[in-house]
Amino acid sequence: MATTHVFxxxxxxxxxxxxxxEFAGALAIGAILGGLAxxxxxxxxxxxxxxxxxAGLAVALxxxxxxxxxxxxxxxxxAAFAVTAWVHAASDSLGGGPEMDPWNERTERAVYDHVRRRWLRPRRLIRYDGAPEDAVLGIALAIPALLVFDGWLTAAIVGAAVVSLVYALCRRRLVAWTPDWLE
Incomplete structure (x- = not known):
């Protein structure tokens, strides 16, 4: 889930x-944008x-x-943006494929490695975005941020955690609700 990458x-x-x-705001904004980008x-x-x-490591470092x-x-x-964008891309190989219904395991493509010019295979440690284990991981990763950041970030983190849980509850139904032209 995008929220798991942000967390x-x-x-x-x-x-x-x-x-x-004194850099908490810049770090948080960079991490949020890097998690989404x-x-x-x-x-x-x-x-x-x-x-x-x-290749993202060559920018992050x-x-x-x-x-x-x-x-x-x-x-x-x-720096927060670059590191988080790189971690996002690298961690996508730990999940399923990018298709709308990755639980069917129709592809062996997780994320493209531009250096080797080939697709990395999905490891499926997180079966698919929005899987129950994805929601648990996301909520667990939100905890350090809740302990450190305050103000509007606390509200944003709690709101994103709620969105994560709702998405995880609905994820498998979303494919049936998606118009054919989006697939």
Whole structure:
């Protein structure tokens, strides 16, 4: 789920935000945007166009170094974005395929590796987005963020957790409700 990717990013940056609270806002915004950004390729070739599970590290690492050398809201936010977008893309191989009904396991394509020019196979540790285990993981990953961030972020995290649970309850029915032209 997109929310699980956002919660993962927030969990990754939460320790840094705890230690350096003046950058908490930049870290959170970068993590949220980085958790969402790869899935904007839904309108193109999903999990290929904007997903970089291997090459993303080549962007994330220099961004983290830049933030460590020249800490500022911008460098820290960009680093959070880059790391979270990379983790999002890399973690998609742990789930099912990108099709609308991944529980049928019709494809052995999880996410495209631009470096090796091939698709990585799905590991199916999380059977599909919105699976019960995805909801449990997402809620567990939201906890560190709830402990560190406050204000509007707390409300956003709780709201996203509710959306995650509702989505998980409805996920398998969504395929039947989806118009044919979206498939």
């Amino acid at each position: 993962t990013g927030l969990a990754v940056v939460a320790p840094v935000a705890y230690v350096v609270p 790869p899935d904007f390729d839904l309108v193109f070739t999903h999990r290929r166009t904007l997903h970089f599970p291997v 220099p961004a983290v170094i830049a933030a460590a050398v020249a800490p500022a809201a911008l460098t820290v936010g960009v």
